[in-house]
Amino acid sequence: MTPQPPTPPAARPLYQAVWRWHFYAGLLVLPFMVLLAVTGALYLFREEIDAIVHRDLMRVAPVSAESALPPSALRDAALQAVPGTATKYVSPAAPDHSAELDIRAADGTLTAVYLDPATGAVLGSLPYRGTLSWTVRNLHSLKIAGPWGRALIEITGGMCILLVATGVFLWWPRGQGGGVVSVRGTPGRRVFWRDLHAVLGLGAGGFILFLAITGMPWSGIWGAKVNELANGQNFGYPAGLRVQVPMSDTALDAVSPATWSLGQARVPLSGPASGADIGIDRAAEILHARGMAAGYTLALPATPEGVYTGSVYPDDLSAQRVIHLDRYSGTALLDMSYADYGPLGRALEWGINVHMGQQYGLTNRLVMLAACLAIVGLAVTAAVMWWKRRPAGRLGIPPCRADGRALAGLFAILLAGGAIFPLTGAVLVALMLLDRLFVAGRPAATAA
Numbered sequence: 001m002t003p004q005p006p007t008p009p010a011a012r013p014l015y016q017a018v019w020r021w022h023f024y025a026g027l028l029v030l031p032f033m034v035l036l037a038v039t040g041a042l043y044l045f046r047e048e049i050d051a052i053v054h055r056d057l058m059r060v061a062p063v064s065a066e067s068a069l070p071p072s073a074l075r076d077a078a079l080q081a082v083p084g085t086a087t088k089y090v091s092p093a094a095p096d097h098s099a100e101l102d103i104r105a106a107d108g109t110l111t112a113v114y115l116d117p118a119t120g121a122v123l124g125s126l127p128y129r130g131t132l133s134w135t136v137r138n139l140h141s142l143k144i145a146g147p148w149g150r151a152l153i154e155i156t157g158g159m160c161i162l163l164v165a166t167g168v169f170l171w172w173p174r175g176q177g178g179g180v181v182s183v184r185g186t187p188g189r190r191v192f193w194r195d196l197h198a199v200l201g202l203g204a205g206g207f208i209l210f211l212a213i214t215g216m217p218w219s220g221i222w223g224a225k226v227n228e229l230a231n232g233q234n235f236g237y238p239a240g241l242r243v244q245v246p247m248s249d250t251a252l253d254a255v256s257p258a259t260w261s262l263g264q265a266r267v268p269l270s271g272p273a274s275g276a277d278i279g280i281d282r283a284a285e286i287l288h289a290r291g292m293a294a295g296y297t298l299a300l301p302a303t304p305e306g307v308y309t310g311s312v313y314p315d316d317l318s319a320q321r322v323i324h325l326d327r328y329s330g331t332a333l334l335d336m337s338y339a340d341y342g343p344l345g346r347a348l349e350w351g352i353n354v355h356m357g358q359q360y361g362l363t364n365r366l367v368m369l370a371a372c373l374a375i376v377g378l379a380v381t382a383a384v385m386w387w388k389r390r391p392a393g394r395l396g397i398p399p400c401r402a403d404g405r406a407l408a409g410l411f412a413i414l415l416a417g418g419a420i421f422p423l424t425g426a427v428l429v430a431l432m433l434l435d436r437l438f439v440a441g442r443p444a445a446t447a448a
Contacts (some may be wrong), residue, residue, distance in 0.1 A: 011042045015170070019398040022166040023386075024431055029159040030379045032142070032152060037375035039140035040211075044357040044365045044372075046133035053132045056124060062095040063118040070281045071298070074099050077120040078113040083290045088256065088299055089280060092117050093295030102128055118240045139211055141218060151423055154219030158417060158424025160212035171198045190388040197381035204374030212369060214351035217260045221422050227264065230345040236265035237334075238341040245269070248305070252322070256299040256311045261345040262322060268333045269305040278330045283308040284303075284322075286330050293319045301327045315358040317349060327440065397439060 013257035015443035035406045042049065050058060075086045078101035087110070099117045104110055110128030115121065183199060185192040217223045231238055235247050238261060246269040253263040278286075285299060287310040296312035308325040316339045324333045340347060357365035367378065390396025411432070420427015 012402070014405075016400045017409075018166050018169050020435075022163060022170060023398050025159045025162045025166070026382055028097045028427070028431075029156045029163075030382065031162065033155045033375055034379050035075065035142075036140060036156065036215075037372040037379075039136050041369050041372035042136045043133065043140055044368055046136070049136075050131050050133045055126075056097050057114040057126070059096055060098050060116045060118070061121070063092075063116075064095065068092070068099075068117040069120050071099075071284050072279065073117050073120055073282045074117065075101055075280060077115055077122060078103060081122040082113050082125060085302075087302070088300065089284070089298045091284070091294060091296050091298070097295075098123055098248050106388070130393075150218065150220035150223065154217065154222050154421060154423045155427055157212040157216045158421035159427075160208060161421075162417065162424070162428075164201075164209045164212075167198075167201045167205060171202055172338060190385050193381050193385035193388065197378060197385060199382065200374055204371055204378070207367070207371035208375060210296070210351075210353060214355040215350075216421075217348055217352060219423075222420075223260075226344075226348070227260070230261055230342060230348060231264070231295050236262070237336070238262075238345050243334070246271075252309070252311075255302075256297050256309045256322075257313060258311065259313060259320065260324075260348055261341055261349055262336070265322075267309060268307055268324050270301065270307050270328055270333075273304065274328050277327050278308070278325070282330060283310070283325055283327075283345070286325055286332070290323060290332065290335065292321055292323065296321075307333060311372075315353070316352055316360070320349075354370060 027385070071089045071091075077087065079086060082103045083107075084103040084105040086101055088100075088102040090102075092099050097112045101113045101115065103113055104112055111125050112130065113125045114123040116123060130388065135445060138144070140182060142152045145152050171180070174201060179191070179195040179198050181199060181202070183195040187193070213233050217226065235243050236251070237243055247266040248269050250267045251263065252258040252265045252267055258265070262310045280298065280300060287298065290394050292310050293312045293314050295314065295423050296310050299309040300312075301307055307327055310323045310325070311321065322334070322336045324335075325331065326333055338349065353359040354364060355368070357368045386396060413432060415425070
């Protein structure tokens with residue numbers, strides 16, 4: 001008998017099933033991945049971008065802390081330029097940085113006023129969080145999708161994990177001589193783009209997986225549930241942190257910048273009025289005396305029971321700090337730092353910091369930039385090789401022979417993914433049902 005040649009990988013049922021779902025996942029989320037990659041790459045260099053675009057507002061002649069005007073003088077100058085109520089003071093992060101006062105108008109509109117800390121001169125104003133970097137951040141967080149944005153983050157992150165896992169399976173060497181760590185052919189041939197896609201995915205897969213997982217805290221269901229695990233207190237503070245002061249119903253992220261771990265933490269209440277308000281200058285002095293890093297935000301009390309809240313989130317995680325001060329006595333009601341977070345909270349905050357390119361300086365940003373560029377490259381190579389493969393006028397879905405074991409294994413993977421990432425799992429199950437109803441069983445759209 002003549003020996004039969006081995007079945008090529010692309011003709012095997014399991015390979016076909018994995019290829020098909022790699023295709024579906026990419027088709028669904030690649031546009032969002034490119035958007036996230038481009039905006040993420042820009043946001044890595046947010047400080048440099050804002051320093052160029054908004055230089056007239058954010059840069060001043062260097063001034064020492066001793067010669068800077070007190071916050072109250074800057075507040076008064078800002079209110080003269082933009083009438084309303086001062087809500088936050090942002091101290092200069094460096095000697096050549098301006099100060100910022102956020103003003104709420106009678107109609108509720110928020111305006112950021114930038115001032116020279118040495119002279120009190122108003123340099124100009126923008127809508128609150130109206131800088132270019134904040135616009136990029138809002139695009140990156142998919143706020144353009146409204147309430148669905150957080151759901152899209154979870155679906156996209158889960159699909160990225162699926163793409164990496166199925167991509168590794170498809171890349172795995174099965175006796176082929178190229179396309180493992182080298183690229184065959186020329187740009188005119190599909191195999192060139194297939195190999196380039198595979199090799200690029202091999203090099204960037206781990207970083208893409210990291211970005212997908214560390215981006216999940218901003219997602220809808222998954223992010224909210226993990227936040228509950230990380231923060232065991234009813235008030236939203238890290239598990240193990242004692243909270244023994246009266247609390248308001250206001251979340252920290254509603255009054256001051258907050259990390260993911262503390263976004264839902266409740267703001268404490270000042271005690272009964274026992275004298276005059278300590279004022280913004282005294283509050284700033286207390287924060288400075290307690291070692292609050294420069295560039296902090298000081299949120300001003302909005303009610304008689306309100307507090308002064310100082311918060312700062314520099315690149316160095318160990319310097320993160322949130323301090324709530326009683327507005328009448330100046331007593332620190334709560335003083336929290338990164339060290340106060342539980343193990344899960346610390347791990348997630350570290351991942352978020354690295355995700356944003358902050359933790360390890362320029363090296364961190366360059367590595368994350370390379371990962372973002374790789375995502376764009378993977379999308380481009382995927383589109384080119386699909387275009388070269390698809391039949392004219394058809395979608396070109398990879399063929400998939402019915403095979404009970406392959407389908408059972410695939411269904412088990414979908415169940416596992418759905419248990420970890422519910423929204424992604426729901427989308428995958430819906431796709432599987434649509435595939436079985438409308439696609440499976442039809443003639444193959446293309447040869448493997």
